[in-house]
Amino acid sequence: MHSLILATAIRLLLPLMLLFSLFLLLRGHNEPGGGFVGGLVVAAAFALYTLAHGEKEGRRMLRIAPLQLVATGLLIALASGLLPLLAGLPFLTALWSSVPAPVIGHAGTPLLFDLGVYLLVAGMSLLIIFTLMEEN
């Protein structure tokens, strides 16, 4: 399946979609969005790219193995829960910085947690998509 239109379009769309997914992730705390949907957008972007250019090219573009994304995501989410333990608070208690950061607004462990979800969802979807596309 090779489509010139899709192949050309996706070269432009991929960075945009990744940017959009980051936007969704970061603003998710105050507006519609969040880690889950952001991760899905990442997966959709790479899925379209892979459809146009093939599985090998898709993997090359992603640079990191999907399974590693899953593991990293899970670890980050877990770490965000473990951090408060260091401060003597219960597991998964939200910690917030008092100074607002330039783009994100207040930074805190929930955002870190969301990042974990984001990576995990993207990794999981891509793992399945890549594996299914492999034979072609």
Add this chain to the structure above:
Amino acid sequence: MLLALLLAIPLSLFGWFVLQIGPVASGQTLQASFAWLPSLGIALSFRLDGLGLLFALLISGIGALVLLYASSYLHGHPHWGRFNGFILAFMAAMLGTVLAGDLFTLFIFWELTGLCSFLLIGFDYQQEESRRAAFQALLVTGAGGLALLAGIILLSQIVGSSDLTIILDSGGLVRSHNLYLPILLLMLAGAFTKSAQFPFHFWLPGAMAAPTPVSAYLHSATMVKLGIFLLARFSPVLGGTDSWFVCLTCIGGITLLLGAVKALLRTDLKQILAWTTVSALGMLTLLLGLGTPLAMTAAMLLLAVHALYKSSLFLTAGAVDHGSGTRDITRLGGIGRSMPQVALAGGLAALSMAGMLPLAGFIAKELFYEASLHAPSSPWLVTAVVFLGNSLTVAAALLAGYLPFYGTLKDTGLHPHQVDLRLWLPPLIPAMLGLLIGFFPAVFGSLLVAPAVARVAGRPVPVELALWHGFNPVLLLSIITLGTGLALFRLHRKIKLPTQPTKWDTEQLYHLLLAGLPGFAGMITRYLQNGRLRYYLMTVTGTAVALMAVTLFTSSTDSMDLPKPDGSLHEWLTALIILSGALMATMTDSRLAAVAALGVVGYGVALIYILFGAPDLAMTQFCIETLSIILFVLVLHKLPRFALLSSTGSRLRDMVVALGIGSIMTLLVWHAVSQPLIPSLSAWFMQQSLPAGHGRNVVNVILVDFRALDTLGEITVLAVAALGVYAMLKPRSSKGGTD
């Protein structure tokens, strides 16, 4: 040295129990309790009362004798150490059962005795017969154990506690309850299988495959007596009703006669003894069924006396086997000269079994007759059964304890020789004890029998045991019994009797059931594990929907209001799009079209989310739809061309299933939305979102903050699912892939 250490365990236990005779006889109950499942009110608790003490003494005392005996009997056996471990574990399980103070403690130890006996019966595991016998015993008593568990649960539900002390005080409540009969039958099933009552009697003689010391222990003091223990223990709660009387006396009577007749048809010493055990267990059940104080006294005395003479006889049978090389009574005779101590033990035990003056068995039999003559219902019938059973027992006693030792040496091929002390002392001790009890019955009666009877009756009962009651009808019966028994013994040697089990035995039913089991399992497997995904799906969803439907229609009392059709035009249009998409997916004969149609349904649902103000959900739904369509296409284009493989019938069936699932889900959603929402919860989240979670998006704040643990669990599941998919797809693709 090792043996001394080994014997120290049961002997010290026995010694401790002996020290408790005084306090327990004065009416005390020792109790100890440990927290086990406090939230369910179940404790690991123990109590030592008269009934438990009588059993504990038998278990630890005879256990010590059996260990001593086995050290010689199994001398040089490669698994002697294992044997000791099994016996000690068995002893612990038995003690746990008879000393349990909680229903569930009792049940756990009860099942442990079954497991230990399985290991012991199957001790010679290289022999198929041993394995089969062990399996049979485990199956029969295990099935009874399940019934017992059900009975125990019902009982503890009714009384509201599993504490035995409370249960034993709640007899009136239990007997007047609707569930009394089911409880009784379930508990009787447990007791009857364990003590080999008709129709479950067949496993016990099969258990003769065990080494002789095990048989001695199993038959005299332990497992088979547990059923009797259960009946005695719960007699204050369940006893005293007509159903109790009928069940126990009928089954006990049948077992008594059946066991006694079968004992005379056997030629193997151990088999004869095994069937007389069945018979004795029938006697005990019959006596507990009669339920009069006299009968209970007779039962407790007979229990102790039987344990003594039966352990002695089994151990002598083993010594005979060891010293002469055979247990076949047609070949045995006159070997007593070579092993006088064994002959003495066997003779004394046999006389006690036959009920001869002045041994303990005589007192037990006198009481037995007195109890049957004063039976609360049809005393003549009961006495006739008892008379027949006792006469047969006399004959069997002579076969087992007289025939091998006295007279002339029958088979000159045998070369009987003296056996060592460890083989003749253990059978001699209980035989002598039988004599001792015969001389001092009053002491034994007040110290051990009376406290036990008081627990069985649920109130103190005066117990007066004496060797001589004067000339009365009971004595006359005793004499006639001895005469009849002697005559039967003489006759037995004249006529040839069939020795093989008949085809009318209930054991055949067991084998029939056992043979049918694999077929049944195969049928179940064919239905439930047939390897076809569509049937799995149908079973799973069908079950779920059926359960939901039952819950929905039985538990919901409030009516469901039909929502008014007040949607706006674009809402109706969206609904129409979803419906046509769904319809299209079922009708089309192109896979791609079906996938596209499903996509339409998904996007339509996402549209509804937008219309009702859930942009987060809508966005996620759009992404999921897109990705799943991509996945679908990826999978589908690998499949061969679409062909209609299923018949019209199966398509119709699928339709029915799908419609059923759809309707139930619709009803469920309908029901859910017709319930008033609890506004406090959502209001709380709305209020707390910004101040506590630093976010205006309530959905996201809930996901990553308020209920982050849920999310963590969910993403863990996702990660595991990803690994699963990877593992399933990877080996296949790598096989034809790059390497």
